[in-house]
Ligand SMILES: [Zn+2]
């Protein structure tokens with residue numbers, strides 16, 4: 827990943843700065859979490875004082891453009907970022923709990939039929955971003 831980052835940055839004429847390296851390292855160790863720019867900022871501040879929120883925003887957007895990171899809106903209007911480690915060519919789906927805000931990943935695409943129907947209409951699908959809103963197992967139990 828480090829090499830991939832350096833290559834990708836280099837190709838576009840960007841340098842591998844310590845800030846960019848810190849942000850990428852953080853994003854590589856998310857364990858399935860989806861972080862907002864603010865959350866990335868407070869984690870990055872634990873590693874260095876020499877980083878601003880503006881740098882975080884710029885760097886995250888740069889990484890999204892470079893296809894190193896994925897970005898999605900979890901429904902509260904705030905973008906969350908993650909590295910998509912699934913091998914699937916399309917973005918995985920997200921199940922978002924309306925009670926506790928937990929974001930669960932759903933890794934099977936399962937949209938083959940829909941995608942081929944859309945393709946029949948002459949539309950070429952590059953990707954999709956699907957969110958399901960509802961209640962996670964824990965909150966479902968508590969509701970009873
Ligand atoms: Zn798909």
Ligand SMILES: [Zn+2]
Nearest residue numbers: 923926962965
């Ligand atoms: Zn929940």
Ligand SMILES: [Zn+2]
Nearest residue numbers: 860908918931
């Ligand atoms: Zn995800």
